[in-house]
Amino acid sequence: MLVCQCNVITDREIIRVIRDLLAADPWQIIVPAKVYRELEKRCKCSGCVPNVVDLITTVTHEYHLEIADSSAEVKAPPVVSPPRRKFKGAGHERRSTSYRTA
Numbered sequence: 268m269l270v271c272q273c274n275v276i277t278d279r280e281i282i283r284v285i286r287d288l289l290a291a292d293p294w295q296i297i298v299p300a301k302v303y304r305e306l307e308k309r310c311k312c313s314g315c316v317p318n319v320v321d322l323i324t325t326v327t328h329e330y331h332l333e334i335a336d337s338s339a340e341v342k343a344p345p346v347v348s349p350p351r352r353k354f355k356g357a358g359h360e361r362r363s364t365s366y367r368t369a
């Protein structure tokens with residue numbers, strides 16, 4: 268299906284570019300400008316941008332489902348301990364004990 272009439276770009280070309288970008292980095296944010304840059308085209312009237320955004324979201328979602336299914340082991344998220352309380356009462360604010368203001 269022809270997505271961009273100005274540059275004559277089909278949905279297959281856009282999907283291929285999106286999947287190539289996701290193969291390089293699965294968690295990168297893909298925007299239509301990045302797709303056009305990979306295709307070495309320029310967006311002219313922007314009439315196709317909503318369709319390109321739909322393709323990006325659909326293909327990215329499918330790609331993430333694929334890599335989630337293909338990963339054999341599921342790693343548990345790291346346990347993060349709560350931060351320690353650093354302030355235990357009024358400190359000396361890095362002043363020496365002989366320091367007096369008045």
Ligand code: FES
Pocket residue numbers: 270271272273274309310311312313314315316
């Ligand atoms: S339809 Fe894609 S730039 Fe015009």
